Amino acid sequence: MLNNPTINSTISLPKTEFDTLLAALRELGYQTIGPRVRDESIIYTHIEKLSDLPQGYTSKQGPATFRLVKSNHRRYFDVIPGAQSWKQFLFPPRTHLFTVEKVERWDIQPNAEKPPRYAFIGVRGCELAAIEIQDRAFLRADFHDPVYRARREGLFILAVNCLHPAGTCFCASMGTGPKVQGGYDLCLTELEDTFLIEIGSELGRDVISRCQYEPASGFLQSAAAKGLERAAGDMGRHLSLDDLPSLLTDNLELEHWDEVGKRCLSCANCTQVCPTCFCWDATDHTDLLAHSTRRERVWDSCFNPQYSYVFGGNTRPTIKSRYRQWLTHKLGAWKEQYDTFGCTGCGRCITWCPVGIDLTEEIAALRKEAQA
Amino acid sequence: MTALPHTAVNPDQLLYPYWAEITQIKPETEGVGSIWLRFEDPAIRESYRFLPGQFNMLYLPGYGEAAISISSDPQDTKGMVGHTIRFVGNVTKAISRLKAGDVIGLRGPFGSAWPMDEIEGRDVVIASGGIGLAPLRPAIYHILHNRQKYGKVLLIYGARTPKDLLYPYEYEQWRAGGIDVQITVDRADETWDGQVGVVPMLFYRFRLDHQKSVVLTCGPEIMIRFVIYEGLARRIPAERIYVSLERNMKCGQGSCGHCQIGPYFICKDGPVFRFDALEKFFNVEEY
Amino acid sequence: MAADPEVVSALKNIPWFAELKPEHFNRMAEAATMRHVRAGEELFKEGDKEDCFYVVIEGRVALDIFVPHRGKVRIYTAEPMDLIGWSVATPVVRHRTASATVVQAGRLVGFEAEKIRQMSEEDHDFGYIFMRRIANIIAGRLMVTRLQLLDMFAEPNAETRHAQ
Numbered sequence: 078m079l080n081n082p083t084i085n086s087t088i089s090l091p092k093t094e095f096d097t098l099l100a101a102l103r104e105l106g107y108q109t110i111g112p113r114v115r116d117e118s119i120i121y122t123h124i125e126k127l128s129d130l131p132q133g134y135t136s137k138q139g140p141a142t143f144r145l146v147k148s149n150h151r152r153y154f155d156v157i158p159g160a161q162s163w164k165q166f167l168f169p170p171r172t173h174l175f176t177v178e179k180v181e182r183w184d185i186q187p188n189a190e191k192p193p194r195y196a197f198i199g200v201r202g203c204e205l206a207a208i209e210i211q212d213r214a215f216l217r218a219d220f221h222d223p224v225y226r227a228r229r230e231g232l233f234i235l236a237v238n239c240l241h242p243a244g245t246c247f248c249a250s251m252g253t254g255p256k257v258q259g260g261y262d263l264c265l266t267e268l269e270d271t272f273l274i275e276i277g278s279e280l281g282r283d284v285i286s287r288c289q290y291e292p293a294s295g296f297l298q299s300a301a302a303k304g305l306e307r308a309a310g311d312m313g314r315h316l317s318l319d320d321l322p323s324l325l326t327d328n329l330e331l332e333h334w335d336e337v338g339k340r341c342l343s344c345a346n347c348t349q350v351c352p353t354c355f356c357w358d359a360t361d362h363t364d365l366l367a368h369s370t371r372r373e374r375v376w377d378s379c380f381n382p383q384y385s386y387v388f389g390g391n392t393r394p395t396i397k398s399r400y401r402q403w404l405t406h407k408l409g410a411w412k413e414q415y416d417t418f419g420c421t422g423c424g425r426c427i428t429w430c431p432v433g434i435d436l437t438e439e440i441a442a443l444r445k446e447a448q449a
Numbered sequence: 450m451t452a453l454p455h456t457a458v459n460p461d462q463l464l465y466p467y468w469a470e471i472t473q474i475k476p477e478t479e480g481v482g483s484i485w486l487r488f489e490d491p492a493i494r495e496s497y498r499f500l501p502g503q504f505n506m507l508y509l510p511g512y513g514e515a516a517i518s519i520s521s522d523p524q525d526t527k528g529m530v531g532h533t534i535r536f537v538g539n540v541t542k543a544i545s546r547l548k549a550g551d552v553i554g555l556r557g558p559f560g561s562a563w564p565m566d567e568i569e570g571r572d573v574v575i576a577s578g579g580i581g582l583a584p585l586r587p588a589i590y591h592i593l594h595n596r597q598k599y600g601k602v603l604l605i606y607g608a609r610t611p612k613d614l615l616y617p618y619e620y621e622q623w624r625a626g627g628i629d630v631q632i633t634v635d636r637a638d639e640t641w642d643g644q645v646g647v648v649p650m651l652f653y654r655f656r657l658d659h660q661k662s663v664v665l666t667c668g669p670e671i672m673i674r675f676v677i678y679e680g681l682a683r684r685i686p687a688e689r690i691y692v693s694l695e696r697n698m699k700c701g702q703g704s705c706g707h708c709q710i711g712p713y714f715i716c717k718d719g720p721v722f723r724f725d726a727l728e729k730f731f732n733v734e735e736y
Numbered sequence: 737m738a739a740d741p742e743v744v745s746a747l748k749n750i751p752w753f754a755e756l757k758p759e760h761f762n763r764m765a766e767a768a769t770m771r772h773v774r775a776g777e778e779l780f781k782e783g784d785k786e787d788c789f790y791v792v793i794e795g796r797v798a799l800d801i802f803v804p805h806r807g808k809v810r811i812y813t814a815e816p817m818d819l820i821g822w823s824v825a826t827p828v829v830r831h832r833t834a835s836a837t838v839v840q841a842g843r844l845v846g847f848e849a850e851k852i853r854q855m856s857e858e859d860h861d862f863g864y865i866f867m868r869r870i871a872n873i874i875a876g877r878l879m880v881t882r883l884q885l886l887d888m889f890a891e892p893n894a895e896t897r898h899a900q
Contacts, residue, residue: 356706398735413712609889
């Protein structure tokens with residue numbers, strides 16, 4: 078074992094040592110969350126040991142298609158995840174904000190529950206980019222979302238370089254992967270017998286120093302680099318960004334919007350699986366005597382008819398108008414709002430769309446019409 | 450986009466309201482009333498300030514929140530803030546059943562304001578319809594307090610029928626304060642000897658100096674569109690037309706997403722916009 | 737026939753008249769009469785067939801249509817510089833489709849429509865300018881009518897454009 082690993086250095090962690098790493102994180106007070114097989118899909122949930130991870134699996138993905146495939150390989154991080162993203166932990170689908178009790182007067186009791194400190198195990202480039210996009214929405218200079226901030230500030234991120242992208246992936250187009258672009262505590266590349274780990278923070282250095290690690294040889298490092306290069310060429314999808322965002326923001330009245338509006342079911346799946354979608358609503362839940370009201374925050378979606386309701390009706394009454402809002406926000410107006418696109422190329426909206434609408438194809442079709 | 454005046458929002462305040470006691474509910478027109486609120490916390494009562502055109506989120510536990518523009522005098526608050534509400538939704542209907550002494554929650558003020566300082570020295574055309582007069586009334590009060598700072602001031606206001614006109618009891622005072630108040634209704638019977646017509650039509654009747662005039666407008670979106678057409682037709686540039694828009698405002702902080710139009714969150718970047726910022730998509734249907 | 741000096745000075749204050757060539761202005765003024773009207777006075781009644789139009793100088797004139805069971809519905813009011821009775825600019829002299837009642841006392845200039853039509857026929861340059869003015873009046877009136885038709889302040893029908 079070496080002493081004093083340094084930040085930005087790369088070490089090799091034998092796979093047998095991974096449980097030590099997880100235990101070290103738990104010792105530091107983290108809940109370790111990672112991918113796990115459940116109900117023929119992959120979910121993000123509590124993991125305790127390396128064997129909880131989906132060893133030997135890959136996922137076959139296409140428009141409206143997700144299949145978990147058991148292969149012969151022995152790798153743990155090869156499966157491109159399912160519908161869930163890390164969003165659910167930082168921006169929970171349902172949060173208790175406060176309770177109002179009426180005694181003599183209204184009395185407000187904020188939710189004092191301390192959020193858990195999470196260690197995310199296996200965050201891909203596209204997913205880490207998504208977290209950083211949500212940071213811009215929830216941690217603005219003029220507004221810090223207290224729910225998000227409390228979870229985000231205590232977060233430990235073990236990222237993973239992606240060596241086997243799936244059929245709906247296009248992170249290379251979006252510049253978010255397959256190699257993780259920074260923002261992690263540790264970043265792992267899985268080789269056959271070992272994990273190559275890059276140390277990204279003081280915290281990451283501390284965690285690694287509690288494990289039995291080895292130096293990363295030049296051979297291992299070049300094997301990882303080659304794998305990443307191959308992965309960049311293996312993307313199932315491609316999206317050209319040349320004329321974005323103006324292609325969308327300047328072409329709100331193309332006929333293709335009507336065409337895609339006919340296929341879209343407005344089911345909101347794409348916004349629920351999207352790791353960057355941030356829209357929310359607040360709702361009151363009251364006891365029958367109306368003495369106690371619990372105010373909660375829940376995810377909302379621009380595909381819900383109530384979303385754009387004002388007195389007198391819905392300002393986006395047609396599915397076409399809602400799909401247009403979604404796409405022109407993601408790859409259009411988002412850029413002006415947050416100086417980034419609202420898409421990282423993770424492909425979830427394609428995989429989990431029940432009718433297989435593929436935004437890379439829709440953008441291409443819109444482009445074709447706009448240029449005609 | 451040029452920045453319109455704002456007040457700072459507490460960056461850590463998510464959805465926690467201040468509590469305020471209803472001091473008065475004043476019926477205005479059919480289905481519309483004004484409620485006056487006084488903060489329970491004396492410190493808030495002392496520190497609370499708003500700008501003309503801003504709105505608050507009013508909260509009734511168990512029912513939820515509604516975005517309501519502030520309709521009272523920004524200068525002379527006496528520790529109170531007034532809102533004129535159309536009682537149409539779940540929340541506002543529940544508010545209409547409250548009485549003086551009841552307490553509701555309030556968050557705010559939110560959003561951009563009418564550019565009262567920037568338009569000093571100009572002729573001001575205030576074009577509004579229906580309940581759209583409510584967010585403009587603080588601007589009217591501001592002008593009355595500072596009348597010498599503005600050129601000609603013309604208020605053109607329309608409602609559906611004579612009994613739907615808001616604040617009729619104040620028009621004489623406004624006229625006495627140096628505002629040319631022009632009232633019109635869409636429909637009337639023979640007992641009404643005022644004007645019958647629509648707000649944009651009033652642009653036909655006044656010789657506006659397009660070099661000097663600014664337009665502030667709020668009302669039904671269709672009325673706003675026609676006011677803009679008439680303003681532009683009289684060579685008042687888009688940069689001097691200000692509109693206040695309504696969308697589904699929920700969080701007031703540009704976070705929840707509901708009130709977006711194009712790159713803007715109406716609750717944070719609006720509700721008041723300079724029209725050139727909206728021109729590109731204002732006529733796109735269902736955008 | 738010389739024009740009434742009161743008519744001449746009133747028309748000179750109206751931008752559109754002031755912009756006319758002197759020759760056209762004079763001929764129009766010669767075809768005009770000043771009317772001093774008091775509140776409540778009926779200018780014309782729905783169904784009348786009178787061949788003239790009016791320019792409001794001061795006061796307010798309301799156009800009402802009588803609807804059985806609803807009484808008189810006030811559909812428009814004309815203010816200074818406005819023109820009422822514009823349909824006589826067309827060759828067909830129609831029955832008045834609304835009654836005109838003075839609601840605020842003032843002064844109106846009435847024009848003999850036949851003379852103005854004749855002028856327009858003889859001198860198309862004048863006719864063009866006159867009809868352009870009438871077109872502007874109609875455009876304004878149509879805008880008002882459309883917005884009234886939209887009933888923009890009405891309670892929207894929740895069922896029509898709500899959810900999908």
